[in-house]
Amino acid sequence: MSTEVPEYERNDAAIRDGIDEEDNKIPLWFNLGFYGMIVVGIVYLVYYTQSGWSSAGQYEAEVAVAEALAEEVRASLPTTNVFAGNSEAIAQGQEVYTTTCAVCHKPDGSGMVGPSLVDPYWKYGDSDEAKFASVAEGRPLGMPPWLAVLGNEKIWKALAYVDSLPRSDAPGVGSPDYQPPQP
């Protein structure tokens, strides 16, 4: 590096104890950086406060896009059981039902921990769509959600199996009119 550094004239220039006090000119690169950052700061401030952009707004826009997508997917889900009456699917559904549902709803569907699935009473509705929602999303009083575990197809097949079980006309377990058997 050159030792030739431009200097201002100083009236009080003095050498004390052999130490020469100097007042160097600020180099151009430093001033460019310094005033440049002030300009950047002003531009940033104006942009941030005036452009209408905000991280919360960006988040809401992204959520809106995701909601629209989820709505589209929901709308494209089948609302009737395409496996109804399909004996092969019902046999596969029986396997799912026996391993996953029977512990709570009993192998014959008459109910135990969970309500009867073969009586006329349906707390959450008896349409295919309502039953699918009961199983996929779960219900508050102890029905776990199964969508992540089983996926759409196995749920529909298990429900096709439930629909194929012999039905009962009497109010079953979980129905408000249920009468426990007298000993």
Ligand code: HEC
């Ligand atoms: C851990 C016990 C348990 C398991 C396992 C279970 N359920 Fe349930 N299920 C319940 C309970 C408890 C309810 C009642 C929930 C409520 O009333 O909020 C219920 C409710 C339901 C309903 C709604 C009934 C109505 O009256 O509207 C359906 C349909 C159903 N279960 C089907 C199934 C199927 C199919 C499976 C297997 C994939 C399954 N359940 C596994 C406990 C269980």
